[in-house]
Structure formats: C-alpha cells, structure tokens
Amino acid sequence: MANVLAFSETRLGELRRAGLETVTAARQVADATGGQVHAVLVGAPGVAQHAAKLAAHGADVVLVMEHDAFTHYNPEAVTATLAARLGSGYRAAFFAASAMGHDLVARVAAKMKLAYASDVTEFTLSGDSVAVAHPGYTNKIVQRFVLKATPALISLRAGAVLPAESAKAGTVETLTPAVEPASVRVKVTLTEKAAGGKIDLGEAPVIVAGGRGLKEAANFALVEALAAAFGNAAVGATRAVTDDGWRPHSDQIGQTGRLVSPDLYVACGISGAIQHLAGMRTSKTIVAINKDKEAPIFKAADYGIVGDVMEVLPVLTEAVKAARAGA
Amino acid sequence: MKIAVCIKRVPDMEGRFKINASGTGIDEAGLKFDMSDFDGYAAEVAIQITEKLGAGEVTVISLGPDVVQESLRKALSMGAHRAVQLKHDAPVSDGLAIASALAAELKDGGYDLVMCGRMAVDTQNRSVGIFIAELLGLPVISAISQLNVEGGLVKARRELEGAYELIECPLPAVVTIDEGIARARYPSLKGIMAAKKKPLDVKPAQLGAVTYALEKMELPAERAAGRIIGEGKDAVPELVRLLKEEAKVL
Numbered sequence: 419m420a421n422v423l424a425f426s427e428t429r430l431g432e433l434r435r436a437g438l439e440t441v442t443a444a445r446q447v448a449d450a451t452g453g454q455v456h457a458v459l460v461g462a463p464g465v466a467q468h469a470a471k472l473a474a475h476g477a478d479v480v481l482v483m484e485h486d487a488f489t490h491y492n493p494e495a496v497t498a499t500l501a502a503r504l505g506s507g508y509r510a511a512f513f514a515a516s517a518m519g520h521d522l523v524a525r526v527a528a529k530m531k532l533a534y535a536s537d538v539t540e541f542t543l544s545g546d547s548v549a550v551a552h553p554g555y556t557n558k559i560v561q562r563f564v565l566k567a568t569p570a571l572i573s574l575r576a577g578a579v580l581p582a583e584s585a586k587a588g589t590v591e592t593l594t595p596a597v598e599p600a601s602v603r604v605k606v607t608l609t610e611k612a613a614g615g616k617i618d619l620g621e622a623p624v625i626v627a628g629g630r631g632l633k634e635a636a637n638f639a640l641v642e643a644l645a646a647a648f649g650n651a652a653v654g655a656t657r658a659v660t661d662d663g664w665r666p667h668s669d670q671i672g673q674t675g676r677l678v679s680p681d682l683y684v685a686c687g688i689s690g691a692i693q694h695l696a697g698m699r700t701s702k703t704i705v706a707i708n709k710d711k712e713a714p715i716f717k718a719a720d721y722g723i724v725g726d727v728m729e730v731l732p733v734l735t736e737a738v739k740a741a742r743a744g745a
Numbered sequence: 746m747k748i749a750v751c752i753k754r755v756p757d758m759e760g761r762f763k764i765n766a767s768g769t770g771i772d773e774a775g776l777k778f779d780m781s782d783f784d785g786y787a788a789e790v791a792i793q794i795t796e797k798l799g800a801g802e803v804t805v806i807s808l809g810p811d812v813v814q815e816s817l818r819k820a821l822s823m824g825a826h827r828a829v830q831l832k833h834d835a836p837v838s839d840g841l842a843i844a845s846a847l848a849a850e851l852k853d854g855g856y857d858l859v860m861c862g863r864m865a866v867d868t869q870n871r872s873v874g875i876f877i878a879e880l881l882g883l884p885v886i887s888a889i890s891q892l893n894v895e896g897g898l899v900k901a902r903r904e905l906e907g908a909y910e911l912i913e914c915p916l917p918a919v920v921t922i923d924e925g926i927a928r929a930r931y932p933s934l935k936g937i938m939a940a941k942k943k944p945l946d947v948k949p950a951q952l953g954a955v956t957y958a959l960e961k962m963e964l965p966a967e968r969a970a971g972r973i974i975g976e977g978k979d980a981v982p983e984l985v986r987l988l989k990e991e992a993k994v995l
Contacts, residue, residue, distance in 0.1 A: 609908060
C-alpha cells in the first residue's frame with residue numbers, strides 16, 4: 419500500500435483551484451503505485467461540503483478537520499496533525515506552491531526532518547524515489563532533484579498539473595487535530611480578500627501588466643479596462659510601479675514578486691528588466707506594447723507593438739471587446 | 746533587543762548563467778555576487794528596529810567559504826553590529842543541513858528575533874528560516890510584508906494570492922521577509938569605514954546530515970524570437986488577428 423496525500427487548500431471556507439491541482443497530482447502518483455488518494459480539508463465547521471468535489475477529482479478518502487480555530491490558517495495545529503498522519507506511511511504528499519502551501523510544506527518537512535521540493539513544475543515517480551524539477555536563479559535554471567525520503571514532500575507550482583476529474587468514492591473521515599487548535603503560538607487574526615474581489619495572478623489565464631511607461635498611477639485605469647475586456651484577466655505590475663506605490667506590492671510580478679505563467683501576458687509600458695522577465699518569461703504567449711523599440715521586453719515577446727501605451731491600450735481594449743462579442 | 750539575520754551570498758541575477766562542468770552548479774566566472782535580495786531586506790528591517798529603539802544589536806550570519814565575508818561586511822556597513830561566518834568551502838544545497846549549522850550558532854545566542862529572507866533568489870527553496878525555527882523550537886511566521894514588534898509580540902502581515910492575513914506570535918521568534926517591507930539601504934562611506942572595525946568571527950560550520958542532493962541543472966529552452974508586428978494603434982487589428990488565429994488565446 420502506497421497512499422498519497424493531497425492538501426486541499428481552502429480560504430475563508432472556499433476551496434481554491436490549487437486544492438484540486440494537488441488532488442489531481444496525487445491521483446497520478448497513486449495510479450502508478452496502486453495506492454489511494456487521501457485529500458485533506460481543513461477549515462471552520464462546514465468545510466466538509468467540498469468533499470464531493472475532491473472525490474470527483476480522484477480522492478478515495480477525504481480527511482476532514484473542522485474547528486472554529488481553523489477559520490483562519492492555523493499553521494502549527496495543521497503541521498502537527500499532518501506530520502503525525504504522514505508518519506503513519508505515505509508515498510508522497512502534495513501541497514500548493516502558494517503562500518499557505520509554501521509555509522506548510524516547509525513546516526511539515528522540518529517537523530519530520532525530511533527534505534522537500536518547493537515550487538515543483540514536473541515530477542516523476544521512479545522506484546523508491548521521486549524526481550522533481552524546480553526552477554531556480556529567477557527561473558533561468560531548472561534544478562533537478564531526487565527525493566529519496568518517504569514521504570516525498572512536494573509543493574506544486576500553480577498550473578503544473580491542471581485539475582482533472584477522475585471520480586472516486588471520497589469517503590469522508592474525521593481527522594483529529596494532534597494538538598489543541600486554540601492553544602498554538604502562531605495565530606492568524608484576520609484573513610481578508612484584496613479589494614475588488616479580483617482574479618488572482620496565479621490563477622488568471624490572462625494577465626495585463628503595467629510599468630513605468632504608464633507615467634502615473636491613474637493611467638492604470640487603461641490596464642484595468644483591457645483586463646476587464648478580456649473578462650478573465652488579472653492586473654499585474656513591475657517592481658518600479660509597486661515601489662512607487664501605484665499598485666500594492668502583492669501585484670508585483672518578478673524576481674522578488676509573483677512568478678506567473680498565464681496563457682497570455684500583455685506587458686504595457688514595461689521595458690523588460692531582468693527582475694520582471696524572471697517572473698513572467700514562462701507565459702505561453704507574450705504581447706509587449708512599448709514606445710522604445712530597443713526595449714528588452716521585445717526579445718521576450720511573441721508579438722510586439724512599438725507605440726505609446728496611452729494611445730494603443732484604448733484601441734486594443736475596444737478591439738478585444740469586439741472580438742469577444744463576435745466569438 | 747538582540748536580532749540575528751541570516752544572509753546568503755548569491756550571484757547577481759542580471760547575469761547570463763552557464764552550467765559548470767559538474768552539471769550541478771553554475772560557472773561563476775565573470776559573475777558579480779551580492780547578498781540575496783530578501784536577506785538584504787531582512788538586514789535593513791533589523792537595523793531599522795535597533796535604530797528606532799536606540800538600543801539592541803544586530804548580528805549577521807552567513808554560511809560558506811571566505812568570500813561570504815564580502816556580504817557580511819556589506820551588512821556591517823549598512824549598520825549591523827557584528828558578523829559571524831560559518832565556514833564551509835564545498836557547495837551545499839540541502840536546506841536542512843544548512844539550517845542545522847545556523848541553528849547550532851543561534852541556539853545559545855540569546856536572540857529575541859531571528860530573521861531570514863523568505864527565500865534565496867538562486868536556489869528558491871524557501872526552507873531555511875522555517876527549518877531553523879523548528880530546530881530551535883521557536884514560533885515562525887514566514888514571508889511577511891509588514892512587521893511590528895511590541896510588548897513581547899511579533900505582529901506581521903503576509904500577502905496571499907489575492908488576499909492578505911495578519912498574524913501574531915510571542916517572542917522569541919523567527920520571521921522570514923518578503924517584498925514590501927523595506928529595501929536594503931546603500932552603505933554610506935562612514936558606514937563602510939565603521940564596518941572595518943566591527944567584529945567578524947569565523948567558525949567552522951556544523952552542517953547537519955544531507956538529506957537530498959541536486960542531480961542536475963539545466964538551462965530552460967529559449968523562447969523563440971518574437972516579432973514586432975507594427976507601430977502604434979494601427980497595429981491593433983493585426984495583433985487581435987494573431988491572438989485569435991495563431992496564438993488562439995482570444
């Protein structure tokens with residue numbers, strides 16, 4: 419028996435897409451080992467409602483841990499519980515490469531004194547080990563590791579595995595916290611969505627990002643209008659722009675910000691500093707609009723328009739609206 | 746307030762990287778090095794705390810060969826008070842082994858706060874700060890974008906995907922630093938002169954057992970060269986056509 423655990427991330431009672439990606443990844447490994455997928459759902463009472471969706475994506479068992487003290491992320495209680503559970507024998511465990519997943523997988527690894535691989539883009543089961551690819555050096559180098567320890571602890575980059583349905587029983591079992599969830603040292607006192615209920619950068623199929631070429635914060639309205647025209651787009655920014663306070667730091671794409679790879683990335687008034695390219699060069703299609711035809715962004719872009727973003731964006735926004743209306 | 750900051754010397758990411766003959770490292774010839782971005786933010790935050798209090802001490806610690814002294818001296822010239830090099834000449838990529846050596850140095854140091862960057866920008870593993878906390882039995886808050894230390898409590902903010910959370914824990918604690926909190930200052934001439942007289946101790950690193958190894962490094966496939974399709978707003982119809990018909994993203 420070589421079961422595989424998937425941590426299915428929720429936030430404020432909602433199941434995140436990353437929570438289905440981990441179940442899908444676990445299903446792939448379990449199908450190879452002949453084991454079961456055990457998906458873990460943690461949250462305030464009521465979070466068990468998502469069990470059916472996890473079953474549809476391949477969970478044989480859904481381990482549910484509900485408690486008022488899980489309304490917010492409770493790193494210490496969840497870590498202690500998962501470490502104890504994983505110690506009972508699992509082949510691998512998948513977490514999301516999200517803020518929560520990065521924190522949790524490292525805590526579990528530390529508790530179990532095991533190596534782990536973070537932000538994994540590829541994984542292959544081979545015999546007793548799991549080979550993984552993990553980007554480094556601002557995504558300029560692929561680092562390949564072999565995790566020999568059991569369980570192999572992995573945080574999975576968003577989009578590395580897409581959620582796929584594979585209906586299983588999804589038998590709900592109660593997971594008992596290994597420590598009293600209310601008496602922990604690290605306490606999250608508030609979880610709040612960013613204003614506007616925007617699509618997250620890590621999950622958006624399209625990202626429209628703006629740089630200094632927009633000249634002032636108010637002109638980000640043009641970027642937002644284009645994002646709205648696509649209908650499924652998030653807005654990102656360069657470090658120069660977030661440093662100047664035009665956009666929140668959470669919108670920053672680049673070496674020290676978010677690493678994204680959407681289907682379409684539209685860079686508006688962005689010169690293409692290496693800091694920025696590091697965060698978006700793996701996007702499937704890249705469009706650049708910039709006044710300076712020598713700007714490095716044009717080397718990274720599939721399609722470039724040399725021109726003033728202030729002039730091009732409103733026309734592009736109308737054209738995208740028209741194209742979508744006609745589609 | 747005694748604060749320790751763990752810093753890593755990394756290559757300048759502006760560089761073009763080549764894989765070395767071993768296949769598991771980069772060719773360092775011609776590259777510039779500096780402390781990892783997030784570690785610089787951590788050093789800055791620690792220095793600001795002691796400046797604001799008008800009291801306290803910042804110790805910077807780095808593991809590696811003698812060249813890491815450059816990064817330690819830079820942190821001293823920014824305003825850190827003393828430095829420790831945990832000397833180890835061979836490359837090591839195992840976060841747990843590194844954290845063990847750092848924890849051994851930190852254990853009896855009487856630190857109220859241990860700070861690290863949220864990840865090293867070269868290996869991008871995000872492990873060492875959290876591993877140190879576990880080894881020392883301290884609470885840890887990772888990847889924070891705001892920090893207040895008051896009344897024996899750490900109060901912090903962490904950016905999530907499309908959200909944020911507020912977190913607190915008692916001191917002593919470990920925190921790892923994200924974007925948004927501070928930029929590392931440029932050392933002043935006065936700072937650089939003062940740094941030369943500050944203590945920099947060199948001790949052998951007590952590395953923990955290595956639990957995994959890097960098998961191979963590869964350069965990712967190059968993107969195919971793109972093309973400029975036109976100038977100004979007149980190029981928009983062609984762009985929309987390409988997005989629809991060629992890229993099929995519209």
